[in-house]
Amino acid sequence: MRARLALPELLLLALSVGCKQAQKTQPKPPAAASARAASELIRLAAPRGAGRFHASHKGQRQEHPRLPDTGEWRCAEQGRVVWCAGGEAAAGVVSGPPDPGYRCGPRWGSIGERVCIDEHPDYPGPSGSPRGDGTLQSCKFEQERGIARECELVGPYDGPALPAHAVPACWLDRDCPSGHCERGACACSANKDCAAGSCAGGVCVEVKP
Amino acid sequence: MKGALLAGVLALSGCYTPTKKIAIRVELPAELASQAKDLQVLPAIAEIRREIAGGVVALELRRDADFVVLRLPGACPRRIEFSLLAGDKPSHFVLAPLFDVGSDERVVGLGSTFNVRAEPRCAEAKNSKTSFAVTGGAPLEHVTLDEGGRHFSATTREVSPGMVAFSTATWIGSPSRDAGSRTPGIVPVSARAQRELRSELTFRVELANAHHFERRLGISAVARASGLADVGLSHPVLLAGANWSLLDKPPQSGAALRDVGQLFELWPDLPGDYELSDGAGHALTVHSGRYDQTPLDCGRGDCHAELSQSVHDSPMTQVLASDLGGCHSLTDPTCASACHTTGEPGTHDGGFTHVAAELELPMLPADYDDLPRALRRLGGVGCLACHGPTKIPEPSQRFRLMKSDVCAVCHDAPPRYGHVQALASSRMGHADNSARARQEPACARCHTAWGAVGSSAPPPDAEPFGLTCATCHDVHPHGPHARHAPAVATAAATPSQGGLLRDFALPETLPNPPASFQGVSRVCIACHAPSSNNLRPEASAAAIVAGRGGLEPETGAPLTLAAPHAAAAKGCLSCHDSGPEGLVLGKSHGFRATQASCARCHDSPKDRDPSLAQRAGQLLARLDPQHSAGDIGNPWHASYQLLLPTPQRTRALRNVLLVLEDPAADVHGPSYARALLDAAERLAPGAQP
Numbered sequence: 001m002r003a004r005l006a007l008p009e010l011l012l013l014a015l016s017v018g019c020k021q022a023q024k025t026q027p028k029p030p031a032a033a034s035a036r037a038a039s040e041l042i043r044l045a046a047p048r049g050a051g052r053f054h055a056s057h058k059g060q061r062q063e064h065p066r067l068p069d070t071g072e073w074r075c076a077e078q079g080r081v082v083w084c085a086g087g088e089a090a091a092g093v094v095s096g097p098p099d100p101g102y103r104c105g106p107r108w109g110s111i112g113e114r115v116c117i118d119e120h121p122d123y124p125g126p127s128g129s130p131r132g133d134g135t136l137q138s139c140k141f142e143q144e145r146g147i148a149r150e151c152e153l154v155g156p157y158d159g160p161a162l163p164a165h166a167v168p169a170c171w172l173d174r175d176c177p178s179g180h181c182e183r184g185a186c187a188c189s190a191n192k193d194c195a196a197g198s199c200a201g202g203v204c205v206e207v208k209p
Numbered sequence: 210m211k212g213a214l215l216a217g218v219l220a221l222s223g224c225y226t227p228t229k230k231i232a233i234r235v236e237l238p239a240e241l242a243s244q245a246k247d248l249q250v251l252p253a254i255a256e257i258r259r260e261i262a263g264g265v266v267a268l269e270l271r272r273d274a275d276f277v278v279l280r281l282p283g284a285c286p287r288r289i290e291f292s293l294l295a296g297d298k299p300s301h302f303v304l305a306p307l308f309d310v311g312s313d314e315r316v317v318g319l320g321s322t323f324n325v326r327a328e329p330r331c332a333e334a335k336n337s338k339t340s341f342a343v344t345g346g347a348p349l350e351h352v353t354l355d356e357g358g359r360h361f362s363a364t365t366r367e368v369s370p371g372m373v374a375f376s377t378a379t380w381i382g383s384p385s386r387d388a389g390s391r392t393p394g395i396v397p398v399s400a401r402a403q404r405e406l407r408s409e410l411t412f413r414v415e416l417a418n419a420h421h422f423e424r425r426l427g428i429s430a431v432a433r434a435s436g437l438a439d440v441g442l443s444h445p446v447l448l449a450g451a452n453w454s455l456l457d458k459p460p461q462s463g464a465a466l467r468d469v470g471q472l473f474e475l476w477p478d479l480p481g482d483y484e485l486s487d488g489a490g491h492a493l494t495v496h497s498g499r500y501d502q503t504p505l506d507c508g509r510g511d512c513h514a515e516l517s518q519s520v521h522d523s524p525m526t527q528v529l530a531s532d533l534g535g536c537h538s539l540t541d542p543t544c545a546s547a548c549h550t551t552g553e554p555g556t557h558d559g560g561f562t563h564v565a566a567e568l569e570l571p572m573l574p575a576d577y578d579d580l581p582r583a584l585r586r587l588g589g590v591g592c593l594a595c596h597g598p599t600k601i602p603e604p605s606q607r608f609r610l611m612k613s614d615v616c617a618v619c620h621d622a623p624p625r626y627g628h629v630q631a632l633a634s635s636r637m638g639h640a641d642n643s644a645r646a647r648q649e650p651a652c653a654r655c656h657t658a659w660g661a662v663g664s665s666a667p668p669p670d671a672e673p674f675g676l677t678c679a680t681c682h683d684v685h686p687h688g689p690h691a692r693h694a695p696a697v698a699t700a701a702a703t704p705s706q707g708g709l710l711r712d713f714a715l716p717e718t719l720p721n722p723p724a725s726f727q728g729v730s731r732v733c734i735a736c737h738a739p740s741s742n743n744l745r746p747e748a749s750a751a752a753i754v755a756g757r758g759g760l761e762p763e764t765g766a767p768l769t770l771a772a773p774h775a776a777a778a779k780g781c782l783s784c785h786d787s788g789p790e791g792l793v794l795g796k797s798h799g800f801r802a803t804q805a806s807c808a809r810c811h812d813s814p815k816d817r818d819p820s821l822a823q824r825a826g827q828l829l830a831r832l833d834p835q836h837s838a839g840d841i842g843n844p845w846h847a848s849y850q851l852l853l854p855t856p857q858r859t860r861a862l863r864n865v866l867l868v869l870e871d872p873a874a875d876v877h878g879p880s881y882a883r884a885l886l887d888a889a890e891r892l893a894p895g896a897q898p
Contacts, residue, residue, distance in 0.1 A: 049580075049581030049582055049583075050568075050581065051567055051568050051583070052568075052569065063567055064501075064564065064567065064568060064581065064582075064583040066582065067582055069582065070582050070585050070586050072504055072505060072506045072509075088506055088508070088509060089508065089517075090505035090506075090586055091505045091506070091507035091508045091513070091516075091517040091520065091591070091592050092505065092507070092517070092520050092521075092523075092526050092589065092590075092591030092592040092593075093505060093526070093585060093586050093588075093589065093591055094526060094527060094529070094530035094577065094585065094588065094589055095585070096530075096577060096578045096580065096582075096585045097578050099582065125293075126293045129300070129301075131294070131300065145480065145498075145499070145502040146499065146501055146502030146503075146559070
């Protein structure tokens with residue numbers, strides 16, 4: 001039996017065959033490119049640099065949480081957002097790159113301090129891995145000796161999400177022209193409440209070009 | 210028909226269902242790192258590609274495989290369910306070895322019985338044979354191996370006097386400084402001393418398929434200690450003296466004092482203060498804490514901002530970031546990570562290796578930037594590595610930071626690192642043996658480390674500790690002298706100058722010094738040249754080398770001469786660069802000059818010429834017969850009082866003393882030494898007109 005194909009179907013068939021051929025005949029990259037690809041894969045899969053969660057009397061404890069960089073920070077967490085203030089360089093330490101999970105900016109009204117926001121914090125996952133989705137978790141920082149996070153199951157968070165691109169700017173309410181700091185970003189009712197950015201969704205957000 | 214054909218083509222082509230990928234990173238046990246290529250991914254079809262870097266395998270897998278099982282001989286298999294992985298983010302797994310034998314390094318204490326168990330981690334371990342063997346290092350006692358080779362037990366030795374050179378002081382060889390009769394207090398433990406008390410075990414696993422692998426375990430009876438009362442958590446603290454008792458400790462602490470032969474041992478098991486007292490009324494508070502829990506805000510506000518800035522570019526701060534110690538395995542016993550980071554391996558002190566274990570990081574990444582934040586804060590020799598993890602010492606105890614014991618924690622590891630050993634072998638290493646040298650400020654200026662750098666003196670009952678590393682090296686120059694060189698010749702510290710050397714001011718007795726005195730030898734000159742044109746010229750070697758410092762007796766004008774040895778590029782260190790044999794690094798810190806030093810420039814080095822010193826002695830007797838015998842046991846500058854009737858004869862005598870003060874004047878500058886004596890000769894009684 002001979003099938004008669006219409007032009008669109010033939011085109012699809014040609015495309016699909018071409019697609020497979022392209023995979024088979026793809027030229028091997030030169031050695032240098034291979035080496036680069038290798039390091040990219042290794043780097044891509046690099047750990048996030050945070051410790052596992054371990055069972056504690058309150059729930060799950062993470063001894064070495066991710067922080068914005070090697071500096072000195074104090075942090076808080078609420079509504080699935082971590083925000084930190086400080087950032088003074090650690091003495092006698094080669095700093096290295098900042099944590100890509102945090103967005104940082106100067107703390108409004110302070111000299112030298114910074115504020116950083118992480119909208120995707122680590123949560124306990126399978127076997128204590130820090131890659132859980134955290135839907136039911138609430139965590140807080142313990143900073144009496146060093147800095148650690150304690151998470152416990154509390155149920156789903158049903159409060160408002162922090163608007164995307166909120167400007168990291170505050171630690172205390174008094175840092176904000178509006179007098180209210182919302183998870184590291186200044187609350188606002190109008191643009192005049194924002195020393196930087198614009199007011200959207202009740203907080204100051206970055207202005208995208 | 211057409212539709213079926215089209216569906217089949219589309220399904221086979223994959224154009225509309227591109228392969229979804231997932232990336233995972235698998236870290237292998239250190240002992241299996243070289244077998245990364247043998248890692249099996251099952252089903253094999255799930256693997257798209259892999260890349261290997263050291264003991265890390267990065268895998269790109271087909272998500273539609275739903276799961277994979279990773280298998281590697283010697284490791285427990287691991288099943289990875291893709292549905293449990295968070296989104297498309299790369300995931301990180303550690304493949305565990307078949308047996309858990311605990312950490313590779315452990316500090317167990319002196320005279321302590323310890324156990325090492327090989328606990329099977331998975332069913333695959335049960336068909337393997339295991340054994341432990343002592344394969345090196347300090348002998349162990351009461352060694353037993355049972356439970357089919359899965360339980361090892363032994364006892365470390367107690368220490369006896371003379372058994373171990375615990376610190377710099379004991380190398381000097383004074384019998385009064387052995388471990389049993391030291392000044393009561395904390396006993397410093399150098400890297401060398403720890404090594405002498407470290408045993409090496411080999412854990413061997415033989416697999417059913419005849420493969421085998423081995424893992425080395427280090428058992429140390431002691432932790433390295435700087436002698437400060439500020440120690441890492443779970444570092445055993447050794448105490449010299451008698452009848453120590455523990456008066457107070459943190460709540461819930463189970464710490465107790467243990468008599469370990471000639472010493473006492475205290476294990477701080479909780480952060481906090483431990484109050485101790487001995488039978489003679491000495492009180493001691495040991496502060497203990499975790500390194501990773503100590504804020505590094507030393508530079509905050511008005512505290513130590515200048516120090517923090519100063520230390521930032523120090524090679525000690527940078528040592529891990531610049532090289533990662535040249536090795537990337539935390540489990541490699543030859544790895545220098547213990548000295549390129551903060552903390553003591555084998556303890557639970559929140560130091561680098563402890564935190565790396567907490568982060569389940571069996572392998573260090575190749576790039577410092579890939580270290581987790583917590584490890585970067587502990588990477589390098591930071592503030593806490595020398596100052597300890599809790600608090601700076603009480604003012605009366607800060608002199609301890611000046612001792613070479615602080616540096617010996619790393620720089621006393623011969624033959625590779627012989628700096629401290631070489632220094633201890635030199636006369637500088639015990640320049641403060643005389644009580645007078647320690648007590649009189651004029652003497653302490655050059656005979657003590659604290660006097661040389663202008664820091665506060667130790668208590669009178671502190672044992673002497675010689676001129677130390679910190680006398681010449683300053684890891685973080687600071688203070689008023691960092692900006693303003695002193696107007697007059699003192700040995701107070703000024704900014705550092707290459708190689709962490711202090712920038713001591715040159716004495717006014719050497720105006721327009723030769724260029725070679727401005728380099729690394731600058732640090733020597735302040736104490737090896739007369740400090741002023743007074744009548745008791747001290748330590749004249751640099752003056753003789755430089756061909757200046759003497760005076761025309763008749764007029765008081767400077768007496769100078771060409772100085773060929775001053776042209777040697779490194780000044781003093783051009784010749785004084787030798788020390789104990791067998792040291793790879795740091796030998797030059799013995800500061801010995803040998804015949805080989807001369808042979809670098811002189812084809813046929815001359816023999817020493819004792820006639821110069823003899824002539825100087827004879828001149829002294831003629832100029833000042835009353836005092837020519839000197840004071841046996843003291844150098845001339847420490848005993849001689851010039852009370853001659855005329856300034857001319859006094860200047861003549863001063864020239865003679867310049868020669869007598871330098872026992873190597875015949876080598877340093879024989880022409881200048883002769884010129885000094887010739888000038889003195891003209892004023893000596895009985896001189897020929």
